[in-house]
Amino acid sequence: MLSKLLKYDLRTNLKIFLFIWPAILVFGLLERVALMAELPVKISAIFVNLTTVLFVLAVIAACVFALVISVIRFYSGLLRDEGYLMFTLPVRPWQLVLSKLLTAFLTLIVTGLVSFVSVGILFGGIRGLLPSIRTSLEQSFGGIINGWGIALLVLLVMVQVAVSVLQIYLSCSIGHLFRRKRILFAVLFYYAINVVLETVAVTSIIVLSNFEPFCRFLVQLYAGMSAPGMFNLFIGVMLALLAVLGIVYFFVTERILRRHLNLE
Numbered sequence: 001m002l003s004k005l006l007k008y009d010l011r012t013n014l015k016i017f018l019f020i021w022p023a024i025l026v027f028g029l030l031e032r033v034a035l036m037a038e039l040p041v042k043i044s045a046i047f048v049n050l051t052t053v054l055f056v057l058a059v060i061a062a063c064v065f066a067l068v069i070s071v072i073r074f075y076s077g078l079l080r081d082e083g084y085l086m087f088t089l090p091v092r093p094w095q096l097v098l099s100k101l102l103t104a105f106l107t108l109i110v111t112g113l114v115s116f117v118s119v120g121i122l123f124g125g126i127r128g129l130l131p132s133i134r135t136s137l138e139q140s141f142g143g144i145i146n147g148w149g150i151a152l153l154v155l156l157v158m159v160q161v162a163v164s165v166l167q168i169y170l171s172c173s174i175g176h177l178f179r180r181k182r183i184l185f186a187v188l189f190y191y192a193i194n195v196v197l198e199t200v201a202v203t204s205i206i207v208l209s210n211f212e213p214f215c216r217f218l219v220q221l222y223a224g225m226s227a228p229g230m231f232n233l234f235i236g237v238m239l240a241l242l243a244v245l246g247i248v249y250f251f252v253t254e255r256i257l258r259r260h261l262n263l264e
Contacts, residue, residue, distance in 0.1 A: 002091070002095045005089075025117065028121040055118070059118065063108070063111055063112065070100075078097075079173070094251075105161060105162050175187070177256065
């Protein structure tokens with residue numbers, strides 16, 4: 001049944017983004033044409049500036065729109081009138097949440113990939129863009145990043161996207177527990193979660209930095225490691241923490257929908 005839910009959600013999103021994704025590529029192509037066109041200096045400057053603005057706005061608008069659509073699909077599909085239908089289906093709440101999450105994740109990732117391809121078109125192809133990105137990363141991180149580090153960074157971004165979507169879902173679910181001003185409470189709880197996470201992170205860093213056995217452990221751990229190895233370990237720890245956070249968000253959201261859902 002999860003596959004059917006996912007198919008339905010993906011089909012709904014594709015009806016919208018099948019027009020948006022090609023538009024991003026077209027703007028990238030127009031920008032490329034503007035840079036290569038042999039026109040008078042003034043006309044060329046106007047054409048390049050105009051296409052650049054349109055290209056940047058198209059990419060930003062597509063990414064923001066993908067996130068907004070993902071939130072709307074969750075809120076209207078599970079917490080509004082459509083929820084009456086969805087929760088009468090022979091599926092469990094976790095399947096409903098997972099379907100919305102996977103659809104949002106795939107939509108955001110594909111939007112990001114299409115934007116990346118459009119940038120590649122702008123710079124003359126993906127093959128020429130990838131080595132330059134790798135070189136820029138290696139130079140920016142002072143030689144402490146290698147191929148594995150780049151792969152972990154990409155994975156970190158993907159996990160962060162999923163966790164961010166789950167945090168919005170959780171905030172919407174908590175806000176829906178109130179009878180009035182549910183959207184306002186959802187926004188407030190979203191920022192409250194961020195404040196709590198930042199407070200816990202800062203407090204943990206302060207406590208651990210003053211905990212001598214932990215400091216000695218880190219010194220011994222890093223003593224026999226190379227700079228890229230230390231970087232990869234750090235990114236791996238970040239991935240693990242984000243994964244735990246995402247799991248907590250998911251199951252708390254599922255519990256609220258399963259036991260405390262109020263569609264009135």
